[in-house]
Amino acid sequence: MKLTILIHCPDQSGIISSVTHFVHEYKGNIIYLDQHVDKEAGVFFMRLESEFENEIDISFFKQSFEKNLAQNYKMKWSLHRDGEKPKMAIFVSKYNHCIYDLLSRYHSGELLVDIPFIVSNHQDLKYIADQFQIPYYHIPVTKQTKTLAEEKQLELLKEYNVDFIVLARYMQILSSKVIDVFPKRIINIHHSFLPAFAGAKPYHAAFERGVKIIGATSHYVTAELDAGPIIEQDVTAVSHSHSIKDFISKGRDLEKIVLSRAVQLHVARKTIVYNNKTVIFS
Amino acid sequence: MKLTILIHCPDQSGIISSVTHFVHEYKGNIIYLDQHVDKEAGVFFMRLESEFENEIDISFFKQSFEKNLAQNYKMKWSLHRDGEKPKMAIFVSKYNHCIYDLLSRYHSGELLVDIPFIVSNHQDLKYIADQFQIPYYHIPVTKQTKTLAEEKQLELLKEYNVDFIVLARYMQILSSKVIDVFPKRIINIHHSFLPAFAGAKPYHAAFERGVKIIGATSHYVTAELDAGPIIEQDVTAVSHSHSIKDFISKGRDLEKIVLSRAVQLHVARKTIVYNNKTVIFS
Amino acid sequence: MKLTILIHCPDQSGIISSVTHFVHEYKGNIIYLDQHVDKEAGVFFMRLESEFENEIDISFFKQSFEKNLAQNYKMKWSLHRDGEKPKMAIFVSKYNHCIYDLLSRYHSGELLVDIPFIVSNHQDLKYIADQFQIPYYHIPVTKQTKTLAEEKQLELLKEYNVDFIVLARYMQILSSKVIDVFPKRIINIHHSFLPAFAGAKPYHAAFERGVKIIGATSHYVTAELDAGPIIEQDVTAVSHSHSIKDFISKGRDLEKIVLSRAVQLHVARKTIVYNNKTVIFS
Amino acid sequence: MKLTILIHCPDQSGIISSVTHFVHEYKGNIIYLDQHVDKEAGVFFMRLESEFENEIDISFFKQSFEKNLAQNYKMKWSLHRDGEKPKMAIFVSKYNHCIYDLLSRYHSGELLVDIPFIVSNHQDLKYIADQFQIPYYHIPVTKQTKTLAEEKQLELLKEYNVDFIVLARYMQILSSKVIDVFPKRIINIHHSFLPAFAGAKPYHAAFERGVKIIGATSHYVTAELDAGPIIEQDVTAVSHSHSIKDFISKGRDLEKIVLSRAVQLHVARKTIVYNNKTVIFS
Structure with missing residues (x-):
């Protein structure tokens, strides 16, 4: 099972560490991570792909991400499951x-x-x-x-x-x-x-x-x-x-x-x- | 001795033939010829490089070109001798x-x-x-x-x-x-x-x-x-x-x-x- | 009526002049001419597009081109009429x-x-x-x-x-x-x-x-x-x-x-x- | 004060999380992080730039990095201080x-x-x-x-x-x-x-x-x-x-x-x- 997470939020210290730690706790293996900071605008961007050995409860994952990370860092974020075909x-x-x-x-x-x-x-x-x-x-x-x-x-x-x-x-x-x-x-x-x-x-x-x-x-x-x-x-x-x-x-x-x-x-x-x-x- | 000739004039039939014939009469060997016609504007452009075995009288060549070709076809043209260094x-x-x-x-x-x-x-x-x-x-x-x-x-x-x-x-x-x-x-x-x-x-x-x-x-x-x-x-x-x-x-x-x-x-x-x-x- | 002529032959003086003169005699207006000389190999290449106001007799044109130009300059050449669709x-x-x-x-x-x-x-x-x-x-x-x-x-x-x-x-x-x-x-x-x-x-x-x-x-x-x-x-x-x-x-x-x-x-x-x-x- | 860290090591779960956590503990703000995994070779690569508000003890940082991270993950790594001019x-x-x-x-x-x-x-x-x-x-x-x-x-x-x-x-x-x-x-x-x-x-x-x-x-x-x-x-x-x-x-x-x-x-x-x-x- 593979998830892609897109994030942007006000730039501040510790975001990458927090997010990778969060994914790690769900036993996710990060296979792609790229980030960018727009210094003028003070905004942090990140894209992360993670593979999970076991099926995880997506809605619980989302809830937890929102509560533990997104609210804290004022993130706008989205999560996409591999294989979803957009119309x-x-x-x-x-x-x-x-x-x-x-x-x-x-x-x-x-x-x-x-x-x-x-x-x-x-x-x-x-x-x-x-x-x-x-x-x-x-x-x-x-x-x-x-x-x-x-x-x-x-x-x-x-x-x-x-x-x-x-x-x-x-x-x-x-x-x-x-x-x-x-x-x-x-x-x-x-x-x-x-x-x-x-x-x-x-x-x-x-x-x-x-x-x-x-x-x-x-x-x-x-x-x-x-x-x-x-x-x-x-x-x-x-x-x-x-x-x-x-x-x-x-x-x-x-x-x-x-x-x-x-x-x-x-x-x-x-x-x-x-x-x-x-x-x-x- | 090598000459480069640049020409532009109203487009009409016979220009290339006339110019190459002229150069040929001076025993010039054309080593480069490219031409372009701007059809919208009706303008003909040509660049020609020619090598001459013998030294030719440039001012006479110019006079003759002006009289026999340029005036006839209403050309704007310039002639450059190889090796001239512009300032x-x-x-x-x-x-x-x-x-x-x-x-x-x-x-x-x-x-x-x-x-x-x-x-x-x-x-x-x-x-x-x-x-x-x-x-x-x-x-x-x-x-x-x-x-x-x-x-x-x-x-x-x-x-x-x-x-x-x-x-x-x-x-x-x-x-x-x-x-x-x-x-x-x-x-x-x-x-x-x-x-x-x-x-x-x-x-x-x-x-x-x-x-x-x-x-x-x-x-x-x-x-x-x-x-x-x-x-x-x-x-x-x-x-x-x-x-x-x-x-x-x-x-x-x-x-x-x-x-x-x-x-x-x-x-x-x-x-x-x-x-x-x-x-x-x- | 439009013809495209492709030519290559041993490089020598006078080819462009001769070919353009030939086309001109058939009342062709040259709308494209590009040539190239491979100096190492001593070979001249030319591509020429010409428009003819009146329909001309292609087979006669070809015969005449072959006899008056191609043989003289040892040309390999081909002539293509506009609108022919290759298979x-x-x-x-x-x-x-x-x-x-x-x-x-x-x-x-x-x-x-x-x-x-x-x-x-x-x-x-x-x-x-x-x-x-x-x-x-x-x-x-x-x-x-x-x-x-x-x-x-x-x-x-x-x-x-x-x-x-x-x-x-x-x-x-x-x-x-x-x-x-x-x-x-x-x-x-x-x-x-x-x-x-x-x-x-x-x-x-x-x-x-x-x-x-x-x-x-x-x-x-x-x-x-x-x-x-x-x-x-x-x-x-x-x-x-x-x-x-x-x-x-x-x-x-x-x-x-x-x-x-x-x-x-x-x-x-x-x-x-x-x-x-x-x-x-x- | 700015440090650049280059790392490569066998790919495994948790590296990014560990490294970013380590830098975070030294109050480093990560301003650049890019990573790459060569899946065929099973090797993880990372480049990280971090700014530190206060001067830190580099040799202590290095020792600690080596002991707590590098040995654990079998990293080959190097650390470069901003402004060093190579010869x-x-x-x-x-x-x-x-x-x-x-x-x-x-x-x-x-x-x-x-x-x-x-x-x-x-x-x-x-x-x-x-x-x-x-x-x-x-x-x-x-x-x-x-x-x-x-x-x-x-x-x-x-x-x-x-x-x-x-x-x-x-x-x-x-x-x-x-x-x-x-x-x-x-x-x-x-x-x-x-x-x-x-x-x-x-x-x-x-x-x-x-x-x-x-x-x-x-x-x-x-x-x-x-x-x-x-x-x-x-x-x-x-x-x-x-x-x-x-x-x-x-x-x-x-x-x-x-x-x-x-x-x-x-x-x-x-x-x-x-x-x-x-x-x-x-």
Whole structure:
């Protein structure tokens, strides 16, 4: 039996010692521990994986952890049991490279999630959902219908008990009505190395500026557009010889890899969000 | 005898054929030819290196090229003879990593320039100029003395017949009085992947934003701050575990390599500036 | 109408001038020209794209090119008309990441080929062929049946008039009987930065050696294992904290992207093989 | 007062808890803790930085650590006090880029070491030693004089109480007579991404093989040539258009940065060597 514990709390002396001692008393063998201190903010972060030879009483463990450690150190913490598969909804529009990448990883057992459904404002990618036999909900979005559309989306998300959402090049901006229900649980891919070229048409803007490097950024969605906590970024070299079409084509490879990496990090409980930034454990 | 020709002109059919034919008639053997067409702007760019078995009359070659080709195709062009060493002035402030990198390349014969002098608004780096036996002019700059300081700089630049200027982490903003005298001939290094984090304290801004990649950008200086044509960029990965101090330290390595690469490209006549962008030949 | 011409021949003066003049006479507008001279080998390489306003007589153009240029300069050359889709066969074994990446690009129109069939020595990936509705031939290979299996493969390749083969993590070594029929037309992906870790289990060998970088290499297949001309390579950082399983997982992303890039370069006629090396045009 | 502790020992339950508890009892505040378990080898590694408000008795701390923890867990461990500057000798031959990079970092206070002397088998770089006012010992090495030369080197190393040696493109192979005296304390830079192209002339071999990526590797020197534990590697892209001279020029930038990074990691006590591999703490 394996447990992963994520903690953050005000920095102070003795936390690691206390937590490892606690785990030790339950006969847990720590197989991974990484910690980080944000000195400016005075916050301590920790991720710990522990194996237990014998089955332990999780709810008792949790109660005891809360009472003996969490309250004392003012921790925000979460505990995850190995093998739990989170439910992940995918939102797409018309581009297929990100969803293909996610679904092929899912289908081959590399991405350990359940995918209850795919939502799109277009019919275009239904054939991919069909290829992978995943329910596909076509919910058109116009200025007029956006409120209604988001209500339908929220219903679906609730009905299927969705844990987190991946915007796999979903070209719509979510309103706070959706974002507030899934704080730090909506992952977007933006096709630039943020904060450069936030907003629409980043490849066009990059081409216009004459940059020698283009990038992609995966981040948690917040109310402010393209300004949420960054999970993962990558870049590739370009030159004057590349057209906007080339930028888009090269960018596709970045986008899908960066998004999939970010999703994997989220699923593996390796991310903590704090002060609009992320701590990403290795 | 080797000549390098740089050309740009309105795109039209037959240019390559005409130019190569012309060089061929002078018994030149083309050892390098690269061309680029900016289709949006309708502009043709070409770089050509040619070896001539016999010494040719350069001024006659130039006259003939101008009359038979350049006027016909409305070319802007330049011709460079192999072995000409451009005169490069270095402006610094207090950081030593970029100037050390440039001078060690210069000293070992890797960077084929003459360096008539180094200018600084501080005394701090005089010892490096002394190490390499290069004249060092200390010209302090304050709000009040800036105009006067730039006049002194221009005098020096004129006196030593300087071809181009390298701002090797010179922390002052040049006024258009200097820039206008050296259009497309002042190379700056900015410590971010532009256009992200233009202006002051880019590492602090990058840290604040929580990016996972930091970069450096070398560009030609124009009137608008950090907005000139980009010559070279590079990036390196960072994580939550890096402090601003770490960003600065990692950034130093980027800055010096990116600046030196840009200077090398300029010296090798591999850059053409057009529409606030660069064509960088390989 | 657009033509792409690939040329290599002994280096000598006047080739570019002659070829561009020739194209010009057919009222072709050169939209891309890149050339390379291997000085050690004394060989000239050129790739040229030209647009023709009017439809031209290709066979006449070819005849004339051969007679007036190719014979004179002892050129090996090929001419490709825009829009021709080469026929690409895919060989796989049990890993699905590379084939998924190729097929999703194919399906979205990013990869301009026809895929007449997929061959595998296992049944495992038939479901993917079915997802994309491509014929799947299961041809088991054992020591005893290898000769027979390759005969079947060659029959299929001939029947479908295949132009080139992609080994998308096909875990079998092809004999010269197949290789000789497709010289410079079989593309393999090897999961290391060759020449390091050629042969079996490169990730295990990389882990054992304690490298800080792992890579993937796509190359044309020759008689000698993993020693053919390299088309494309890429790498990613690893550390002591990564297990062999992590290497394999990170490697998957490299393999699929590197293989797909190599296939794209081949399809776009941007590769020339010479002296067991490649010239890759931009 | 700040202490850094490096530990490795057979993996078992309770180590982190015990060590952090021990430090806690001395009123140490742990500001950095990272650990790694090599599961195959069954070995536990840990690096810990701790700040102590009050001055503590180091020798008593060490004794107590040894008695209460190290013996119990069979630890190999070391303790380093902040601010100790190790003594680093530099061996060079004729290339100046690595030594310039090291000395400019040293001179600007970025590299916190003492450099008692530079040794070379040639006179060529004496001028750099003079620039930085560091003693330069010219010890020629021929087949006949190698034994004698190494004896002189060892005398110097002993006389100056040198802690570790950096081979900054020292083109000689050290015999085990020197290596045995500085186990895991000689850092070399090899100009290839090892294990590819070990031995002499790696850029020529890389060019011959037609690779698309070249690299540099810094490693601890062991008896077997270019086969010691790797500390740091980096690579850069090349193409058919680059000559061997270009490889060498691009390689220089890699070599100097990779070597300097490795030296910095060693000086910061972030490396542990085990089973011919390294654990590199972040």
